[in-house]
Amino acid sequence: xxxxxxxxxxxxxVTTVLLMKYAQSIILPFxxxxxxxxxxxxxxxxxxKTKFLNFLPEWIFTVISTILLMGFVLGIFTLITKNIQxxxxxxxxxxxxxxxxxxxxxxxxxxxxxxxIKNFAKNFEFATILSGLLAAFxxxxxxxxxxxxxxxxxxxxxxxxxxKLKAMYPHEKEYNKTQTILEKIDHSISNYIAVKTVISLxxxxxxxxxxxxxxxxxxxxxxxxxxxxxxxxxIGSLIATIFPAIFALLQFGGFEEGLLVLLIVGIIxxxxxNFVEPKVMGNSLNISPLVVLxxxxxxxxxxxxxxxxxxxxxxxxxxxxxxxxxxxxPIAILLSQDGTIHND
Numbered sequence: 001x002x003x004x005x006x007x008x009x010x011x012x013x014v015t016t017v018l019l020m021k022y023a024q025s026i027i028l029p030f031x032x033x034x035x036x037x038x039x040x041x042x043x044x045x046x047x048x049k050t051k052f053l054n055f056l057p058e059w060i061f062t063v064i065s066t067i068l069l070m071g072f073v074l075g076i077f078t079l080i081t082k083n084i085q086x087x088x089x090x091x092x093x094x095x096x097x098x099x100x101x102x103x104x105x106x107x108x109x110x111x112x113x114x115x116x117i118k119n120f121a122k123n124f125e126f127a128t129i130l131s132g133l134l135a136a137f138x139x140x141x142x143x144x145x146x147x148x149x150x151x152x153x154x155x156x157x158x159x160x161x162x163x164k165l166k167a168m169y170p171h172e173k174e175y176n177k178t179q180t181i182l183e184k185i186d187h188s189i190s191n192y193i194a195v196k197t198v199i200s201l202x203x204x205x206x207x208x209x210x211x212x213x214x215x216x217x218x219x220x221x222x223x224x225x226x227x228x229x230x231x232x233x234x235i236g237s238l239i240a241t242i243f244p245a246i247f248a249l250l251q252f253g254g255f256e257e258g259l260l261v262l263l264i265v266g267i268i269x270x271x272x273x274n275f276v277e278p279k280v281m282g283n284s285l286n287i288s289p290l291v292v293l294x295x296x297x298x299x300x301x302x303x304x305x306x307x308x309x310x311x312x313x314x315x316x317x318x319x320x321x322x323x324x325x326x327x328x329x330p331i332a333i334l335l336s337q338d339g340t341i342h343n344d
Contacts, residue, residue, distance in 0.1 A: 021302050028306060029143050033150030035193070035310070040065040040155070041186070042194045062155055070148075076224065083221035177324065184320045189313050199277045200230040203237075203268060207244075210264045214257055216248055226265070230273075231309045233292045237269040287315055291335045 020027055043065035047053055053061075165182075169175040204227030211219035222244040229240035241262060249258035295315045299307035319335050322328035 017302065024303055028303060029146040030150050031310060032143075032306075033147045033154060035313070036069060036147065036151050037154045037158075038186075038189050038193050039069055039197075040151075042190050043068055045190075066151075066155070079220055080224055083218035083224075086218050181321060181324050185317050188316045188320060192313060192316065195277075196231060199272060200227045202276070203227065203230050203240075203272045206268045206272075207240075207265050210268070211244060211261065214248065214260060216244060216257075216261065217251055222247065228309075232305075233296055233312055235296070236308075237273050241266045241269055287312065287319065288335060288337050291315065 040062065044061045047061050047064060165178060166175060169178055204223045207226045208219050208223035211222055216222060225243060226240040229236040232239075244265060245258045245262035248261045249255065251257070292312065292315070295311045296308055299311040299314065301307070303310070315335065319332045322335075323332035
């Protein structure tokens with residue numbers, strides 16, 4: 001009986017992973033809509049703290065928060081598109097700088113770097129990367145209608161959901177337990193989104209000022225890339241530092257600006273990531289660093305870049321839910337950072 005139960009659980013797990021992998025065109029827009037819903041809830045809480053708006057009905061707060069979010073996303077998309085087009089237009093200049101850097105390396109080290117770089121360039125073409133990024137943003141905009149539809153229905157369901165939950169769990173004990181789980185999920189995810197967004201905005205804004213002063217082309221694009229990559233745990237900040245540094249090397253045709261970007265942006269990432277973020281966020285997520293890396297790889301393999309960004313919120317939800325049930329509680333403890341969980 002025990003073996004059949006384990007086989008049953010394994011089959012469910014495999015089926016779920018396959019479903020998430022091959023039905024991502026349906027699931028991902030819903031996940032992004034759910035994430036947007038959490039952001040709107042955070043914005044509503046901020047608006048509620050504004051005293052002169054307290055007389056407004058709840059639906060007005062929802063509308064204002066939704067408009068703010070949609071306006072932010074549309075503005076970012078417009079700016080990013082313009083920046084990518086600007087970078088694409090100046091590509092021939094960067095190609096000349098690559099030749100200049102290669103010749104300098106050949107003379108200094110007496111090694112044929114030209115062949116090495118040509119072989120590397122076959123697999124790494126800046127123009128291809130830029131067009132790929134533009135296609136990704138365009139594809140995301142193409143899913144906006146689907147995401148928006150999901151979001152609208154989520155906002156409508158928000159008011160009716162407590163009534164449905166009460167009908168689903170007529171016994172007070174079961175209702176309270178389910179309500180507690182949902183409140184914990186709401187608090188943890190909303191807190192993570194709010195804090196991580198503020199931290200990423202600070203990092204992106206400081207990096208923008210640095211890149212602007214150094215004279216990097218399209219500084220907003222690189223600052224936005226740093227902002228987005230900071231949502232990816234551990235490796236995101238590293239990639240966010242290396243990308244603009246490599247670009248500075250290509251733009252200026254020398255190592256000074258690239259090293260300057262690497263040094264200053266790296267220091268910003270180090271200070272914000274290791275001192276500011278832990279102070280603000282604390283240990284509220286309670287996830288083991290090893291688990292963060294594993295889930296990052298797993299969700300990245302399933303959903304790519306989006307999966308990496310969603311790896312932490314998904315893991316938080318899993319830990320909270322599993323902690324509430326006796327059979328899965330040991331797994332929740334194993335995934336936690338220090339062996340304690342929220343309801344200990």
